[in-house]
Amino acid sequence: xxxxxxxxxxxxxxxxxxxxxxxxxxxxxxxxxxxxxxxxxxxxxxxxxxxxxxxxxxxxxxxxxxxxxxxxxxxxxxxxxxxxxxxxxxxxxxxxxxxxxxxxxxxxxxxxxxxxxxxxxxxxxxxxxxxxxxxxxxxxxxxxxxxxxxxxxxxxxxxxxxxxxxxxxxxxxxxxxxxxxxxxxxxxxxxxxxxxxxxxxxxxxxxxxxxxxxxxxxxxxxxxxxxxxxxxxxxxxxxxxxxxxxxxxxxxxxxxxxxxxxxxxxxxxxxxxxxxxxxxxxxxxxxxxxxxxxxxxxxxxxxxxxxxxxxxxxxxxxxxxxxxxxxxxx
Numbered sequence: 001x002x003x004x005x006x007x008x009x010x011x012x013x014x015x016x017x018x019x020x021x022x023x024x025x026x027x028x029x030x031x032x033x034x035x036x037x038x039x040x041x042x043x044x045x046x047x048x049x050x051x052x053x054x055x056x057x058x059x060x061x062x063x064x065x066x067x068x069x070x071x072x073x074x075x076x077x078x079x080x081x082x083x084x085x086x087x088x089x090x091x092x093x094x095x096x097x098x099x100x101x102x103x104x105x106x107x108x109x110x111x112x113x114x115x116x117x118x119x120x121x122x123x124x125x126x127x128x129x130x131x132x133x134x135x136x137x138x139x140x141x142x143x144x145x146x147x148x149x150x151x152x153x154x155x156x157x158x159x160x161x162x163x164x165x166x167x168x169x170x171x172x173x174x175x176x177x178x179x180x181x182x183x184x185x186x187x188x189x190x191x192x193x194x195x196x197x198x199x200x201x202x203x204x205x206x207x208x209x210x211x212x213x214x215x216x217x218x219x220x221x222x223x224x225x226x227x228x229x230x231x232x233x234x235x236x237x238x239x240x241x242x243x244x245x246x247x248x249x250x251x252x253x254x255x256x257x258x259x260x261x262x263x264x265x266x267x268x269x270x271x272x273x274x275x276x277x278x279x280x281x282x283x284x285x286x287x288x289x290x291x292x293x294x295x296x297x298x299x300x301x302x303x304x305x306x307x308x309x310x311x312x313x314x315x316x317x318x319x320x321x322x323x324x325x326x327x328x329x330x
Contacts, residue, residue, distance in 0.1 A: 042241070060095070068104060076137060077109060093128065171199045180204075198223065278329060
């Protein structure tokens with residue numbers, strides 16, 4: 001068999017392409033991945049369920065019809081707020097297909113694809129790409145926490161980025177995983193041509209600034225993982241945010257980002273202050289049940305969560321009502 005030499009980013013491997021036995025050398029390839037601009041605001045969309053906890057496809061399209069009128073850069077599908085952990089592989093893929101079909105082509109689709117093993121993450125990421133995702137969001141594996149040291153993380157994300165056909169965005173969410181990727185690890189991964197960004201939900205603004213600083217030569221993009229620190233994250237050099245609250249108050253979250261971009265800092269600060277309490281309600285305090293309840297208040301379909309998540313109690317609902325009302329949104 002004739003041998004062709006192809007320059008790539010991966011370590012020495014062999015494969016077959018168009019009848020040629022190809023050697024992939026550890027030389028960085030020219031890639032179009034870094035040309036994908038992910039700056040802007042994304043809601044990590046909630047997955048709508050019927051009363052029997054099956055997916056409500058018509059309600060998903062109903063919500064997308066409303067969200068498509070908001071100036072989002074795109075959608076994160078199958079993030080933490082999409083109850084990704086409670087869905088089958090086929091459900092995850094079908095939801096991405098549905099969202100892609102119902103979304104204007106100028107909006108990006110970023111699909112959550114992280115699994116506990118590198119092998120499964122590669123398989124899931126490849127299927128998300130086939131389903132229409134423009135990029136994949138890969139959460140840190142966490143089950144064997146003691147083994148998830150820096151070397152393991154670098155190996156994991158590198159192997160995934162080497163293997164999948166779309167750009168990779170790292171996802172650090174310490175509240176769910178118990179693992180907080182350090183700035184040094186992110187900076188090392190940012191050298192990979194096809195690892196284009198980080199979504200960080202930890203809330204450490206100093207760390208976000210450090211990541212931006214350490215990766216400024218790598219055309220790397222950092223997204224804030226919450227609306228509660230979107231403005232300070234922007235000030236530190238983040239290019240946007242993946243914000244659960246954008247499911248509910250999409251116009252307001254987009255407005256905050258726009259106010260910062262146009263230098264209206266007083267107005268941006270005031271809006272940021274108002275968003276903090278509602279954001280805490282739909283994330284850290286009450287999670288997905290709180291998010292889905294708030295969606296109902298603003299003309300969207302929230303619906304039930306999948307078990308074992310449960311609805312809020314009456315006192316919790318009243319607390320949320322008070323927070324949204326005191327912040328001027330009800």
